[in-house]
Amino acid sequence: MALGHAIMTALLEDELSGYELARDFETSLGFFWQASHQQIYLELRKLSDKGWLSKREVSQSGKPNKIVYGLTTDGREALAEWVFSTTRNQAAKDxxxxxxxxxxxxxxxxxxxxxxxxxxxxxxxxxxxxxxxxxxxxxxxxxxxxxxxxxxxxxxxxxxxxxxxxxxxxxxxxxxxxxx
Amino acid sequence: MALGHAIMTALLEDELSGYELARDFETSLGFFWQASHQQIYLELRKLSDKGWLSKREVSQSGKPNKIVYGLTTDGREALAEWVFSTTRNQAAKDxxxxxxxxxxxxxxxxxxxxxxxxxxxxxxxxxxxxxxxxxxxxxxxxxxxxxxxxxxxxxxxxxxxxxxxxxxxxxxxxxxxxxx
DNA sequence: GTGTATAATGCAAATAATTGCACAACAACC
DNA sequence: GGTTGTTGTGCAATTATTTGCATTATACAC
Missing domain, CATH: 1.10.287 (Helix Hairpins)
Incomplete structure (x- = not known):
């Protein structure tokens, strides 16, 4: 569940929508973790189901409305715990x-x-x-x-x-x- | 089908068994492409089914017999073609x-x-x-x-x-x- | 008002990879 | 004779990722 943790990391300081996450994943965090928008939307749903993210619709003018996600207390805890887990590193495939x-x-x-x-x-x-x-x-x-x-x-x-x-x-x- | 091509590349000069491939994938080619033995055996079957690999049982003394795989002419052609394909690059997920x-x-x-x-x-x-x-x-x-x-x-x-x-x-x- | 671009969200199917298990031949040691 | 270690092959279930659609809203240019 590594992508989930990357997404949660991106949400540490900001609430973001799936679209924004997908865009940001092409820079910043995305330099060493890429994901398509399909995968991100899917993962957002899974994380919400687990209670690690909260969702909120935001009205916009000039653009379609969006749904922004933020870390819940549970999510923050789960993320903090994950940092301590020993993850085997996956060498790059090229x-x-x-x-x-x-x-x-x-x-x-x-x-x-x-x-x-x-x-x-x-x-x-x-x-x-x-x-x-x-x-x-x-x-x-x-x-x-x-x-x-x-x-x-x-x-x-x-x-x-x-x-x-x-x-x-x-x-x-x-x-x-x-x-x- | 990137793993398949990595396996075929490993077979360019030698016939190898699944076990040997799995072992070699921990060094050499494996430095930038890793695969578990389960994945390798599965892929070997797929490549054989496609006619890109030939299999041959080899009797051994002191060890269980093994099945070695080698590139067929079709396999060699498919591999050579693949080199020219434009593959979008990399993972680099860490x-x-x-x-x-x-x-x-x-x-x-x-x-x-x-x-x-x-x-x-x-x-x-x-x-x-x-x-x-x-x-x-x-x-x-x-x-x-x-x-x-x-x-x-x-x-x-x-x-x-x-x-x-x-x-x-x-x-x-x-x-x-x-x-x- | 029609096409084009961007912002936005999503499903379904297929492929790739991981995890967990299982089993068998043989050697070597105690 | 039993255990442990290496060599060897594989299946099943699950998870991760990619590919290929599909749809809606809005702005802007022609």
């Missing part, structure tokens, strides 16, 4: 690396293309990360406790991202040595 | 980072413990990576084509791993500033 095991003269150009695309995507993401850090996390030691944790997640994203860029360059160089 | 968003005075000690454990695990893994690189991938430019791809996967693992260690240190330092 198709690109599996594909690289199949490298040959025929597909080298295609794989170089995929790497280039991923590199560009990562550049954009890093740009965003850098902006967020500059704006909100300039001096991590002075942040309130919870924000320190958020900063650390961001910091890992930045480190891994930068390393990924360097790897892309190395990979493209090596792929260039493959004779076609 | 409970630890979600947990960090919940950082507070109560759980800081626990989270520091989790990070320490992950750090140690990564140290062991990096040690293994380093050994593999030293033994088999000393001069990447001189490798045969397919091995260049395998090397690149390893190289990414090493880069990301080293960065992760550095992050663990940063994280532990910052967590030490949290007042309990």
């Amino acid at each position: 198709n690109l690396l599996v594909k690289l095991y199949n490298l040959d003269a025929d597909n080298v150009a295609h794989l170089a293309g995929e790497i280039t695309a991923r590199r560009e995507e990562m550049m954009r993401r890093l740009y965003l990360y850098a902006k967020i850090r500059r704006r909100h996390y300039e001096q991590p030691e002075t942040l309130p406790t919870r924000r320190k944790g958020v900063y650390l997640a961001l910091a890992l994203g930045i480190r891994q991202g930068e390393q990924f860029l360097a790897w892309c360059d190395e990979a493209l160089d090596l792929l260039a040595t493959v004779e076609t | 409970n630890l980072l979600v947990k960090l968003y919940n950082l507070d005075a109560d759980n800081v000690a626990h989270l520091a413990g989790e990070i320490t454990a992950r750090r140690e695990e990564m140290m062991r893994r990096l040690y293994l990576y380093a050994k593999i690189r030293r033994r088999h991938y000393e001069q990447p430019e001189t490798l045969p084509t397919r091995r260049k791809g395998v090397y690149l996967a390893l190289a990414l693992g090493i880069r990301q791993g080293e960065q992760f260690l550095a992050w663990c240190d940063e994280a532990l330092d910052l967590l030490a500033t949290v007042e309990t």
Whole structure:
């Protein structure tokens, strides 16, 4: 029930609707936990059924009304408990690396293309990360406790991202040595 | 059908049994794609049904007999095709980072413990990576084509791993500033 | 008033992955 | 002879995730 906990985490400080959660999951928390809107709506219902979330309809003008969810006391407790659970970590699954095991003269150009695309995507993401850090996390030691944790997640994203860029360059160089 | 392709990739050069695949998936390819033995046996049956794998019983002495699987011509073709498919990327789902968003005075000690454990695990893994690189991938430019791809996967693992260690240190330092 | 875009919520079916169990061959130790 | 450990294969049930629809409200441009 990991997605449930990610959603509850997103609701720690704000009430959010399913639509907003789905949108936010493409940034912020979503950098290391993605979910489609279908999955989010389903999970919201499950969490509500368990009594961990409360729902409330909000009238809007200029847009359809929305249903916002907030953590209940039970939800807050369950989340706090979950943090103490020992979760086995799931190492990343990446198709690109599996594909690289199949490298040959025929597909080298295609794989170089995929790497280039991923590199560009990562550049954009890093740009965003850098902006967020500059704006909100300039001096991590002075942040309130919870924000320190958020900063650390961001910091890992930045480190891994930068390393990924360097790897892309190395990979493209090596792929260039493959004779076609 | 990503697991299927990972299995087929593992069978590119060798015939392997389900048990051997499950074991190998804990190293090598398994560094970025893990699967339980149940999943592997199920997938092997599916791939056989499709005609992408052939099976063959092998008598053994001192151990129970095993059933080894090998790529058929159809399987080889399907795999080669898959490499050209555009696969939307990755999972990168990590409970630890979600947990960090919940950082507070109560759980800081626990989270520091989790990070320490992950750090140690990564140290062991990096040690293994380093050994593999030293033994088999000393001069990447001189490798045969397919091995260049395998090397690149390893190289990414090493880069990301080293960065992760550095992050663990940063994280532990910052967590030490949290007042309990 | 018709098409297009965005905001908003959801169901159903299929596929993927995990968890829990079961069983059998063989070795080696006590 | 019994227990424990490794090798080996598998099913069933559950949970998680993806894919493919489906629908409603509102704004805006043509």
